Amino acid sequence: MNEITRKLLVIGAGPGGYTCAIRAGQLGIDTIIVEADKPGGTCLNVGCIPSKALIHAAGEYETIAGAAEGRSALGITTAKPVLDFAKTIAWKDGIVRRLNGGVAGLLKKAGVKLIAGHARFRDGKSVEVETQSGAQTIRAQAVVIATGSEPVALPFLPFGGRVISSTEALALTEIPKKLLVIGGGYIGLELGTVFAKLGAAVTVVEAAPRILPQYDAELSAPVAKRLSVLGVTVLTGAKAKALVADGRALAVEGGSGEQMTLDADRILVTVGRRPVTSGFGLETLDLDMTGPFIRIDDRCRTSMHGIFAIGDITGEPMLAHRAMAQGEMVAEIVAGQRRAWDCVSIPAICFTDPEIVTVGMSPGEANGMGIDVKTDLFPFKANGRALTLEREDGFIRTVARADNHLLLGIQGVGAGIAELSAAFSLALEMGARLEDIAGTIHAHPTQSEGFHESALKSLGHAIHI
Ligand code: FAD
Secondary structure: OEEEEEEEEEEOOOHHHHHHHHHHHHOOOOEEEEEOOOOOHHHHHHOHHHHHHHHHHHHHHHHHHHHHOOOOOOOOOOOOOOOOHHHHHHHHHHHHHHHHHHHHHHHHHOOOEEEEOEEEEEEOOEEEEEEOOEEEEEEEEEEEEOOOEEEOOEOOEOOEOOEEOHHHHOOOOOOOOEEEEEOOOHHHHHHHHHHHHOOOEEEEEEOOOOOOOOOOHHHHHHHHHHHHHOOOEEEEOOEEEEEEOOOOEEEEEOOOOOEEEEEOOEEEEOOOEEEOOOOOOHHHOOOOEEOOEEOOOOOOEOOOOOEEEOHHHHOOOOOHHHHHHHHHHHHHHHOOOOOOOOOOOOOEEEOOOOEEEEEEOOHHHHHHOOOOEEEEEEEHHHOHHHHHOOOOOOEEEEEEEOOOOEEEEEEEEEOOHHHHHHHHHHHHHOOOEHHHHHOOOOOOOOOOHHHHHHHHHHOOOOOOO
């Protein structure tokens, strides 16, 4: 068996793993990364990127279809659009392929060796990889586990046939006539909205009293309103119970206990994701866990010396940018730098229609911690740019300490608002107060003026409302 020794071994080339390996390579660390599938992980291959590509395509189609049906307020009319969905999927796959090549190229440029194969721990310092050219043993002083997460199935709805996860939903070759989405979290709603815009009859079954239960009701309301306009049926407080009619329908118990049978061409289960902790000998290391996740400290160190863990395998929030930030930090720690996890907030974006951005604390979270806060919001219906873009649904909300006006959280909901997440995060990281936002000139006309106005409102002198 071939044996290679390196200073750093990274297992998994998702956003966490490949960022860690690239940064390590930049720092001159002799690094090897092992990936069982394509470089880029869940995010690039079956997550963030393909979903956002389809969200864009569906939005374009829906706008044109709206014009064809006489719904354009801009006076645009056109013939009914025709969708070549195979071409849409090929376009999406082309983006993914380009980025796969990009990640492989960046690893190479950083001097990192990428090995294709499934790594399996032999002990805390070495793994075995079954590669195309035979078995290989890799030894390293430091090991980073970045094996990510996978979709959770419901016990009575195993994946297969009509029952699909987000991975298969992103690779469908036909638009389902009837799509049932089990789970009204961000992944289910992003994909449900795609297929609704492309013509599917979509029903969302959510066990909580409202969709997007991880966000407050004020933020999720514009999304619920838009789903209704798109003709999506949302059943809240409802539970999927069993597959019936030879797998062609689903028994569902409604919020008031009523029994329903809903037929569907496809049943998309998006009830959560779980860390990938089995199938690669992790159990032999006996690492400390927190629930299903590997327990880490503020340097992403596990309970075993020389073994780090990053990304989805380490817990919530399971987001690509958290994994990347952890990966970068770990590479610098392995290089001997003094680093620790000290970010003020991890932004979260829900690419629904409209989009939701949250950074820091919501008013409810701040109140729950006994902090006296000033909370205000500025609605996009009073924002000129939003009106010119037909984006008047939504708002930007600021949450600041009542005593010293330090910003604790910024949230917003609105079309295209994802791009404002950087301004929101920066404000929190820089320790901005309401006066800092009020004293910053925000360009006109932009949706970002809503941020300025929300701060002004908390200070008692909003101009445009
Ligand atoms: P992963 O990306 O899961 O990568 C882990 C890699 O490890 C995989 O490539 C896997 O093949 C490899 N691997 C596992 N075991 C082994 C082994 N034994 N040997 C070798 N290789 C192995 N996040 C966002 O921030 N923004 C979004 O918009 C967003 N949208 C999403 C949409 C969908 C539909 C989904 C499913 C997820 C989305 N996410 C989004 C979440 C995001 O994809 C994850 O948080 C992110 O990919 C986690 O990165 P990671 O590096 O921890 O693991």
